Amino acid sequence: MYLNPLMSAPARVVVAAGVVLWACGYTAGHDLPPDWRGGPDSTWQHWQFPDAGTPTGPDEGSNPYGDPVGTVNGGVWHESSSGETGLWRLRDSQGDNMSFDVPNANNPAQSKKIVHIQITWKDFDGFDRPVIDFVPSGWEFLGEVNTEISAAWDHWASDWLYPSCLGEETIVIRPGEDDSWIDQVVIDSQCIPEPGSMTVLGLAAAGVFLARPRRMPRP
Ligand SMILES: [Ca+2]
Ligand SMILES: [Ca+2]
Numbered sequence: 001m002y003l004n005p006l007m008s009a010p011a012r013v014v015v016a017a018g019v020v021l022w023a024c025g026y027t028a029g030h031d032l033p034p035d036w037r038g039g040p041d042s043t044w045q046h047w048q049f050p051d052a053g054t055p056t057g058p059d060e061g062s063n064p065y066g067d068p069v070g071t072v073n074g075g076v077w078h079e080s081s082s083g084e085t086g087l088w089r090l091r092d093s094q095g096d097n098m099s100f101d102v103p104n105a106n107n108p109a110q111s112k113k114i115v116h117i118q119i120t121w122k123d124f125d126g127f128d129r130p131v132i133d134f135v136p137s138g139w140e141f142l143g144e145v146n147t148e149i150s151a152a153w154d155h156w157a158s159d160w161l162y163p164s165c166l167g168e169e170t171i172v173i174r175p176g177e178d179d180s181w182i183d184q185v186v187i188d189s190q191c192i193p194e195p196g197s198m199t200v201l202g203l204a205a206a207g208v209f210l211a212r213p214r215r216m217p218r219p
Pocket of ligand 2 (some may be wrong): 123151
């Protein structure tokens with residue numbers, strides 16, 4: 001369930017309680033949130049593809065900065081496969097892909113953006129792990145972890161860094177060399193201070209401190 005920031009406070013509490021109860025059963029292997037989820041200037045959104053319509057809004061998540069939008073361009077939807085439900089097959093031969101527009105905090109004090117992307121994909125003969133592209137480009141790949149969920153399905157988490165705090169980015173998922181089957185996509189984002197600027201501020205503060213107590217002794 002996606003929490004609308006404009007929802008009344010009591011309604012948000014009721015919906016949030018329901019999400020917590022439901023999420024307890026779901027998080028095993030499928031949603032492994034980064035430890036900064038819920039922190040300042042962060043968003044998260046979870047698409048599960050429960051029906052054949054293009055997904056638009058996420059199925060759950062929280063984004064105070066706007067409405068995230070998912071779009072499937074081409075693709076073939078399947079109700080279930082090898083124990084997972086609601087899947088998109090992205091065909092390499094047809095140029096299928098899915099894209100996700102994620103609004104973010106527009107906070108000039110924060111100078112970098114980190115994005116954590118989780119994709120559950122079918123690791124099976126004839127299928128490939130999908131590929132991630134960004135609009136705009138220029139993202140630095142930080143690292144990844146791929147975990148087996150079952151004989152057919154894997155969970156792939158990757159982290160990416162952008163050198164400024166963008167107000168919105170688009171994440172494009174397309175097939176690898178063969179077709180890719182996608183069960184779910186979870187995107188977390190956070191604007192963070194640039195470590196370099198923190199260092200400069202820290203050094204400046206130290207300089208003030210060191211410069212202050214110098215006083216010539218009186219003759
Ligand atoms: Ca699904
Ligand atoms: Ca596998």
